[in-house]
Amino acid sequence: MTLAPEAPRPGAGTAGPAISLRGLTKRYGAVTAVESLDLDVAEGEFFSMLGPSGSGKTTVLRLVAGFEEATEGTVLLGGQDVTAAPPYAREVNTVFQDYAIFPHLDVQANVEYGLRVKKVPRAERRRRAAEALETVRLDGYASRKPHELSGGQRQRVALARALVNRPRVLLLDEPLGALDLQLRREMQVELKQIQRDVGITFVFVTHDQEEALTMSDRIAVFNQGRIEQLATPHELYERPASAFVAGFVGTSNLLEGDVARTLVGESGPFVVRPEKVRLGEPAEGLEPGWCAGEGTVLEVVYLGATTHTVVRLDAGVRMTVADHNDETVAAPSGDPANGAAHARRDQRVRLSWRRDHLVPLAGTAHEEESR
Amino acid sequence: MKLSRRARFLLGLATAVVLAVVYAPLALVLLNSFNADKTFGWPPTGFTLEWWRMAGESEGARDALLTSLEVAALATVLALVLGTLAAMGLRHTRFFGRNVVSLLVILPIALPGIVTGIALQNAFGTMLGVQLSLFTLVVAHATFCIVTVFNNVQARFQRLGGSLEQASMDLGAGPWTTFRLVTLPMLRSALLAGALLSFGLSFDEIVVTTFTAPDTVQTLPIWIFGNLFRPNQAPVVNVVAAVLVVLSVVPIYLAQKLSGDTAGAAAGAR
Numbered sequence: 001m002t003l004a005p006e007a008p009r010p011g012a013g014t015a016g017p018a019i020s021l022r023g024l025t026k027r028y029g030a031v032t033a034v035e036s037l038d039l040d041v042a043e044g045e046f047f048s049m050l051g052p053s054g055s056g057k058t059t060v061l062r063l064v065a066g067f068e069e070a071t072e073g074t075v076l077l078g079g080q081d082v083t084a085a086p087p088y089a090r091e092v093n094t095v096f097q098d099y100a101i102f103p104h105l106d107v108q109a110n111v112e113y114g115l116r117v118k119k120v121p122r123a124e125r126r127r128r129a130a131e132a133l134e135t136v137r138l139d140g141y142a143s144r145k146p147h148e149l150s151g152g153q154r155q156r157v158a159l160a161r162a163l164v165n166r167p168r169v170l171l172l173d174e175p176l177g178a179l180d181l182q183l184r185r186e187m188q189v190e191l192k193q194i195q196r197d198v199g200i201t202f203v204f205v206t207h208d209q210e211e212a213l214t215m216s217d218r219i220a221v222f223n224q225g226r227i228e229q230l231a232t233p234h235e236l237y238e239r240p241a242s243a244f245v246a247g248f249v250g251t252s253n254l255l256e257g258d259v260a261r262t263l264v265g266e267s268g269p270f271v272v273r274p275e276k277v278r279l280g281e282p283a284e285g286l287e288p289g290w291c292a293g294e295g296t297v298l299e300v301v302y303l304g305a306t307t308h309t310v311v312r313l314d315a316g317v318r319m320t321v322a323d324h325n326d327e328t329v330a331a332p333s334g335d336p337a338n339g340a341a342h343a344r345r346d347q348r349v350r351l352s353w354r355r356d357h358l359v360p361l362a363g364t365a366h367e368e369e370s371r
Numbered sequence: 372m373k374l375s376r377r378a379r380f381l382l383g384l385a386t387a388v389v390l391a392v393v394y395a396p397l398a399l400v401l402l403n404s405f406n407a408d409k410t411f412g413w414p415p416t417g418f419t420l421e422w423w424r425m426a427g428e429s430e431g432a433r434d435a436l437l438t439s440l441e442v443a444a445l446a447t448v449l450a451l452v453l454g455t456l457a458a459m460g461l462r463h464t465r466f467f468g469r470n471v472v473s474l475l476v477i478l479p480i481a482l483p484g485i486v487t488g489i490a491l492q493n494a495f496g497t498m499l500g501v502q503l504s505l506f507t508l509v510v511a512h513a514t515f516c517i518v519t520v521f522n523n524v525q526a527r528f529q530r531l532g533g534s535l536e537q538a539s540m541d542l543g544a545g546p547w548t549t550f551r552l553v554t555l556p557m558l559r560s561a562l563l564a565g566a567l568l569s570f571g572l573s574f575d576e577i578v579v580t581t582f583t584a585p586d587t588v589q590t591l592p593i594w595i596f597g598n599l600f601r602p603n604q605a606p607v608v609n610v611v612a613a614v615l616v617v618l619s620v621v622p623i624y625l626a627q628k629l630s631g632d633t634a635g636a637a638a639g640a641r
Contacts, residue, residue, distance in 0.1 A: 067537055087540040100538035104556040114542035117552075165542065 016079045018043045018169050018201040019064060024073035026059050033059040035225040036073070041169070041203060046195050048204045048212040051222030052248070057205045060222075061171050064203065065094050078168055093162035094171040097178075099154045101146040107133070107157055108142040114165040132164035135194060152183045159194070169201045176211065188214045209249045213237065221245050237273075239359055246271040246361070251308075253277065253319045255358075262315040263293045269361045274322035276357040279309055279343060282350045292352035295319075297343045309343055311351055319351055397616050404613040409606060426610035435594035436611075442505065442590060443573040446512035450569045451562060453513070454520025459554075462528050473525075480518040487514065488582030495583065503585040511583035512573040519572065520565035527561035567622045591615075 017040040024037040034056040041047045049057040062068040064075055066087035074083045082090050093114070102110050109116075111129040120128075133139050136156040146154060155175055162170055172191075176184045192215045195202045206212050212219045213233040221228045221236065221244075229241040240246035243254055256269035264270060282294050295313035302325075309321045323342075343349055374382070407417035426432060457476050461469060479487060491511045495501045535557060539549040577592040584590065589597075595611060598604035 065541060067541075086545075087537070088543045088545050092541075094538070094541045096534055096538060098534055100534040102535060102538070102553060102556075104559075113539070113544075113552075117539075117542060117544040117548055161542070 016043075017041055017076075018045070018078060019203070020074075020076035020079075021060070021064075022074045022076070024060070024063060024075065025071045026056075026063060026068060027071045032225050034063070037225075037227065039220065039227065039230075041201060044199050044201055046192065046202045046204065046215055046217045048206060048216035048219045049222055050206055050209060050212040050219050050249070052207055055222035056225040057207075057220075057222045058173060059225075061094075061173055061203065061205050064090075064169070065092055065171055066090050091168040092171055093165050093167040093169075094173065095155075095158045095162050095175045097173045097175065099158040099175075101154050101157055101161075103146050105146075106142070107138065107144050107146070107149070110146070110157055111142075111161045111164050113161060118165075128164050129160075132160040135163060135197070136160045137190075151178055152187070155179065155187065159191075163194075163198060163200070166198075167200060169203060170195075172202060172204045174206055175204075176206075176208075184211070191215060213249070221248060223248075240271060241362055243269060243271070243361055246359070251320055251322070253317075255317065259313075259315050259317045263313070263317075264291050264355075264358060270358040271361060272319075272353050272358050274308065274320040275306075275324075277319060277321045277351050277353045279311075279321045279323065280350045280352060282348050286352065289355050290352050291355055291358070292350055293319075294348065294350045297345055297347045297349055300342055300345060302342075307342055309349075311349060313351065321351060400609060400616060401613045404606075404610045409602075411605075411609070422606040422610045426607045426614075429607050431589075431594055431598070432591075432607065432611055435589050435591040438505075438588060439574055439591040442508055442512060442588075443570045445505075445509040446516045446573040447566050447569045449509065449513040450516035450520045451566055454517040454565065455524050455558070455562065457517070458521050458524035458528060461525070463533070476521050477518050479515045482515075484576070484578030485582075487511070488579040491579070492582040503583060505584075505588050508580060508584040508588060508590075511579050512576060515579075516569035516573055519568035520562065523561040523565035523568075524558055527558055531557055564626050567626045571619075571622060 019039070019041040021037050021039040024034055024039075025032070026034040037056075037060065039060075049060060051057045059068060063070055064077075066082070066085060066089075070083055074081055076082070077091055102113065105113070108129055111132055112125045115125045115128060129142070130139070133142060136159050138153065138156050138160060141149070141153065141157075146157070149157065155178075158175070176187050176191075179187060188211055191202075191204075195215075204212070204215065213236075216233055218230065218232055219236050220230045223244050229236060229245045231239075231241075236245065236249055240249060240252070246252040246254065251274050252271040253274065254269060254271050255263060257267055260266060260268035260270055286292050293313040293315050295311045295315075297309060298312050298318070299310040301308040301310070304325070306322050306324055309323070311319050311321065313319060402415060403411045404422055405418050405420070406415040407419040407421075408415060454476075461473055488511070491507070491514075492503075495503060495507050501507060535553050536549050539553045540546075544552060575592055576590075577596060580590055580593055584593070591611070595608050598608050
């Protein structure tokens, strides 16, 4: 709330996208890091770029920030072509993976840096830096030196240092990667809140699918320099467009070819999520609209809230079933993975799932659903 | 690592022996500067301040000291500018022959002084047609002084990477502002350490100096060398040596303190 822009930024309020990438390509010698990318990020959106390392997501971020020069294509910020502009002439700020806090300056001077460089008067600098530090809940830390801060605090300083400039777009390069799990979860929620409060467009790069699902309005899944799928978190999880997306976002069971013909009656490929699959006794009656297959339990993996049962079906495929442990009791038991509700290893079982929970995949892995 | 009592004792003994070998002769120099016996026989026969008084009045020694300070200071300034620029130039570029250039910059420190001296004297005298002067001497010293600055700055760049400067640019600072507000403060202690080493190298240089300085320019080492074997001057030389021993402690102490500080700061920055 404290950081709401006082005056509308030039170009804000126009309906155009905050970022437009057109035919953006980056090659390093013979290696293509980003291939002919078209992408629009809307004003005020929390947009995530998700993908394994080397998939091109960070390169896209660096192309937008201006640290890399595009081999081909254009970068538009608020409708303005900035493809050839240096980083300091672009209305974007970055939160770096290693934070890149200036070690020789205290927290206050770090946060004020962007304003100082732009010759903002001292009094206003002070006020805005204090606001930014309050937004990231670091008030009272202004005179600390970076080496006196914890990882999480440094991360917040990096965030405040970027936000204080009220950029058109904030770029975040795996900013939570170095934090431990609990702090990361806290920061995910907090980042989302901050983004909603300040109303700035966030472009968030991560390889953590849970992180992307938690925070984003939309997610672009990157693979080998291209976008595999661009969708809302819900759509991405429920209707993955390719086997790659299905495998990268959550766990999934892939059915294709003869296996699919035996189990479903069509050659597919299909995916079905583990939590949609039901574990039962062999040779139970099958309701209409359901598919089923019998098999042997290979492994029972107890995960606390859920239990994953890995089954080898006679049709020739491994499937994972996820069950919520909402029925298990706290009674002491020799083997926690073998509570009453669970199957045992080598047990014969039948798996069944609703036909409409099968997600048909596009024939080729690279067909995009992004438009 | 845990050492046995015996091993620790032996290590301590070895350390003591090495330090004694290094410092006993230096202590002797200090002692002899107060030794009343002009031939410096052992044990000292009496205490005197006469040599210190003579040294204080020796114009030759004083001029030589000033010349040495001047040459070392100028060579260091030259080395700071050129060494930093060289390290920056080689930092981000990946051109063919980059390693060759780096090697060529570092090589002069390994070259025998006599080779550097003769080569420079020839080049100054014949090829360039320059009279030997204070300037030629400074240039000659700078050729190897650059290396200490270059190495220190390069190591610092390698340790810090480029993300701080990227962050600065990202926040709206152009290249010059970034250099002033981020790069230079980042390099400060590396530059100081490089400068101290460079100053020390130039200050006690004798071989290159004999070839590249005119007769009118006499540095302190040259003066010492020239007066060492004159019986009347020997006690004065001894006093000068004693002063230099004491003075050497200062830059070494500073350099050590600085590098300790920066190691701590860099670790904190991770």
